[in-house]
Amino acid sequence: MARALQLAEQGLYSTSPNPRVGCVITRDNSLAGENLTGESVIGEGFHRAAGEDHAEIVALKAAVEPVAGATVYVTLEPCAHKGRTGPCAEALIHAGIQRVVYGMEDPNPLVAGKGLNMLREAGIDVVGPIMEDSARALNPGFIKRMTQGLPFVRCKLAMSLDGRTAMADGKSQWITGPAARADVQQLRARSCAIVTGVETVIHDNPLLNVRLPQVERQPQRIILDSKLRTPAQSEIFSTGEKVIIAHTQTSSSIAIANAELWQCGAQNGRVDLRALLKKLVAEQQSNEVMIEAGAVLNGAFLAAGLVDEIVVYMAAKLMGREARPLFDLSIHTMAAQLALNIKDVRAVGDDWRITAEPDIES
Numbered sequence: 225m226a227r228a229l230q231l232a233e234q235g236l237y238s239t240s241p242n243p244r245v246g247c248v249i250t251r252d253n254s255l256a257g258e259n260l261t262g263e264s265v266i267g268e269g270f271h272r273a274a275g276e277d278h279a280e281i282v283a284l285k286a287a288v289e290p291v292a293g294a295t296v297y298v299t300l301e302p303c304a305h306k307g308r309t310g311p312c313a314e315a316l317i318h319a320g321i322q323r324v325v326y327g328m329e330d331p332n333p334l335v336a337g338k339g340l341n342m343l344r345e346a347g348i349d350v351v352g353p354i355m356e357d358s359a360r361a362l363n364p365g366f367i368k369r370m371t372q373g374l375p376f377v378r379c380k381l382a383m384s385l386d387g388r389t390a391m392a393d394g395k396s397q398w399i400t401g402p403a404a405r406a407d408v409q410q411l412r413a414r415s416c417a418i419v420t421g422v423e424t425v426i427h428d429n430p431l432l433n434v435r436l437p438q439v440e441r442q443p444q445r446i447i448l449d450s451k452l453r454t455p456a457q458s459e460i461f462s463t464g465e466k467v468i469i470a471h472t473q474t475s476s477s478i479a480i481a482n483a484e485l486w487q488c489g490a491q492n493g494r495v496d497l498r499a500l501l502k503k504l505v506a507e508q509q510s511n512e513v514m515i516e517a518g519a520v521l522n523g524a525f526l527a528a529g530l531v532d533e534i535v536v537y538m539a540a541k542l543m544g545r546e547a548r549p550l551f552d553l554s555i556h557t558m559a560a561q562l563a564l565n566i567k568d569v570r571a572v573g574d575d576w577r578i579t580a581e582p583d584i585e586s
């Protein structure tokens with residue numbers, strides 16, 4: 225299963241909207257009557273992209289010997305529905321697989337267990353869930369979309385040691401070093417969408433695209449701009465890919481090359497964030513969304529309870545009291561503080577990366 229999880233990770237940047245899935249087929253040597261113990265791998269694979277073979281099919285096709293009687297390790301319950309490919313459960317039955325070990329059930333409550341039942345009814349020995357935490361960690365966005373109809377939202381921030389993220393004039397670029405910026409590229413590459421605010425576009429003029437040679441899929445970039453103030457000459461439009469501008473105006477007359485306007489519902493005069501995330505799920509099947517914005521927008525997502533993960537890059541610098549805080553939140557008492565659980569802290573070049581999640585118990 226550990227090998228299957230490793231394989232699944234190879235689809236980190238390319239499978240969406242589908243989940244990342246890995247599969248390993250093994251033969252039990254002791255059952256084969258050979259003078260060997262343990263299992264040997266006879267086929268393996270991972271799901272690469274939507275429309276292509278699922279991991280189970282890739283592994284079956286890659287098998288170097290007949291798979292009848294073999295064991296299949298797969299990180300996610302084999303599908304039972306006829307999608308663009310599959311169903312994989314049927315393929316495993318036809319191949320004569322004897323045992324299926326799975327990492328986690330299908331997170332979609334409407335189909336969960338159907339693939340496993342199909343296998344059991346065909347007389348296959350079904351074992352699992354095995355290494356479920358790791359299996360779930362592969363697909364936080366797919367799981368959240370299937371269970372809650374919302375994407376997994378990750379706020380990426382850069383700050384100084386004194387917790388400041390932008391100077392008083394709004395400038396925030398290059399707080400952290402090259403290693404941290406390279407790390408952010410990987411977070412972008414695994415995201416379906418990158419959300420920013422018009423203030424960030426005006427002050428930092430970022431591209432917000434993925435600049436990794438091995439990555440083909442670019443995340444959808446979205447500017448939250450309720451009053452349509454985005455300058456048409458902004459760098460973000462220069463890559464040639466479509467950028468969505470989410471606004472709340474009733475009539476919109478601006479036309480920007482490569483921009484698509486989304487008229488959204490308003491909440492307190494700003495784009496309704498929950499409605500926007502639901503629209504991203506409905507229209508683009510977004511699994512993971514990353515917020516790369518200033519304190520106001522980050523604070524608004526956090527205050528709305530829409531944030532699943534916070535990734536803070538901390539530079540060993542002091543930016544002083546006039547600089548802006550990480551989240552623009554109005555908190556006045558100790559009792560009102562927002563608690564976080566830190567999941568990981570590590571050095572990235574000269575900076576530190578802190579990964580945390582809101583403590584929903586508090």
Ligand SMILES: [Zn+2]
Pocket residue numbers: 278279280302303310311312313
């Ligand atoms: Zn499948």
